Amino acid sequence: xxRRGDRALAxxxxxxxxxGLFEQYWDMIRATxxxxxxxxxxxxxxxxxxxxxxxRDGHILYLSGGRVPVRPEGGWAEWQGVMPGTExxxxxxxxxxxxxxPRVVDPPAGWVQNANDPAWTSTFPPALDADAFPxxxxxxxxxxxxxxxxxxxxxxxxxxxxELRAYKHDTRLxxxxxLLDDLLPAARTHGTPLAKQAxxxxxxxxxxxxxxxxxxxxxxxxxxxxxxxSFAEPWRxxxxxxxxxxxxxxxAAATALDAAAREVTDAxxxxxxxxxxxYRLRFGGADLPAxxxxxxxxxxxxxxxxxxxxxxxxxxxxxxxxxxxxxxxPVRAEVLTTYGNASQPGSxxxxxxxxxxxxxxxxxxxxxxxxxxxxxxxRTAFGPDDGAAYARN
Numbered sequence: 001x002x003r004r005g006d007r008a009l010a011x012x013x014x015x016x017x018x019x020g021l022f023e024q025y026w027d028m029i030r031a032t033x034x035x036x037x038x039x040x041x042x043x044x045x046x047x048x049x050x051x052x053x054x055x056r057d058g059h060i061l062y063l064s065g066g067r068v069p070v071r072p073e074g075g076w077a078e079w080q081g082v083m084p085g086t087e088x089x090x091x092x093x094x095x096x097x098x099x100x101x102p103r104v105v106d107p108p109a110g111w112v113q114n115a116n117d118p119a120w121t122s123t124f125p126p127a128l129d130a131d132a133f134p135x136x137x138x139x140x141x142x143x144x145x146x147x148x149x150x151x152x153x154x155x156x157x158x159x160x161x162x163e164l165r166a167y168k169h170d171t172r173l174x175x176x177x178x179l180l181d182d183l184l185p186a187a188r189t190h191g192t193p194l195a196k197q198a199x200x201x202x203x204x205x206x207x208x209x210x211x212x213x214x215x216x217x218x219x220x221x222x223x224x225x226x227x228x229x230s231f232a233e234p235w236r237x238x239x240x241x242x243x244x245x246x247x248x249x250x251x252a253a254a255t256a257l258d259a260a261a262r263e264v265t266d267a268x269x270x271x272x273x274x275x276x277x278x279y280r281l282r283f284g285g286a287d288l289p290a291x292x293x294x295x296x297x298x299x300x301x302x303x304x305x306x307x308x309x310x311x312x313x314x315x316x317x318x319x320x321x322x323x324x325x326x327x328x329x330p331v332r333a334e335v336l337t338t339y340g341n342a343s344q345p346g347s348x349x350x351x352x353x354x355x356x357x358x359x360x361x362x363x364x365x366x367x368x369x370x371x372x373x374x375x376x377x378x379r380t381a382f383g384p385d386d387g388a389a390y391a392r393n
Contacts, residue, residue, distance in 0.1 A: 174298025284351015
C-alpha cells in the first residue's frame, strides 16, 4: 500500500481471491432444510459474519463463520494491531475449513442468539469450549447487550410471537440493573445534595430508554464517565452473564453522578428530562422521540447517536432491518426497514417506516400475490420492445 524509505505497508486480506458470494447467499435463501443450508454455507464465500438459522422442523444453528486465516501463532489481541512483516512467522497462507469454525446445532437450551458477541456465549449452558479452538479465532468477552439478549431468552421457556416482538423492542438497560443497587447508596452516603437528588430520580426511573422514560438521560450521562477500572468485579468467563458488577470506588461514582447531574440540568433544565426529548429520530423529514440506545448500556434495542446542533442527539445507526418469522401454516411474518426502502432525496420511501419504529411496531409481510396486488402503489405495463429496452437499461 505504501513505502517510506526502507519500510513498506502491506495488507493481506481474505476473500480477495474468491468469488461467488451472491451465489452462496442465493443458495442459502433457496435452502429447504438444514442440510441444504449448510451445504451452501460450507463454501465459505462469505468472508465474515455470524449466521443464525431456524426451520419449521425445529432445527436451529449458530455459526461464527467465514474465511479465517490459519495463524502460525499468537492470540486474538496480538493479531488486532499492525504485525511485523519482516519474517515469515506472521505470514498466513491458508484459511480454516468449515469444520474448524465455532458451530452450535440444536443446543439443550432450545435457543441461540448473537448480539455481536463471540461464539462462546451463543447459548446457555455453553455448547462450545473456547479452549478447543485456536486462541486467535475470537476474543473472550460478553458485553451488556448480549447479556440482555441471553437473559430474555433464558428467563422465558415458551416464547410466543407477540412476546418475541416485545423482546425485540425491549429498552431495559442491563447496566442499570447491574449497578443501581450500588450507585444509589453510594450517592446517598458520599454524594453532594445534587447527587442525592439525582439518586432519587434514578431510584424512581423505570430503567428503560423509552421515549417517556425519566432518568435514562441522567444515567447515560453518568455511565459515560465509567472506565475499565470502575467495576469492583471485572467480567469473568465463569460468570459471563452476571459480571462485571459492583463499583470499585463508590465515592468516585457519587462524584461522577454529581457531574452528570450538572451536565443534564445545564443542558435541559431538569434531572428527569424524558429520554425522547433529548434523543431523536431525525430522518427523511421526521423528527420523532427515540426509544432504544447504545448497546454498551445493555440495551437490546440498539441505536447509536451523534450530537446535533440543538444539544439533542440524532440517531445515526443501530436497528436497521428487523424480521420476525413464525414457521406456522401459513407462515406468519412481520418486518421493518427502519430508515425506509430508499435513500434517494425526494423518494416517498426515504424514512417512511421511522414512525413505525418510534411506535415500536413492525409491518406485515406481503407474501402472496393477492396481498401484493392489494397493496400496489402503481402499475406499469411493458410491451415486448419496452421489456427488452428495460432489461438492457
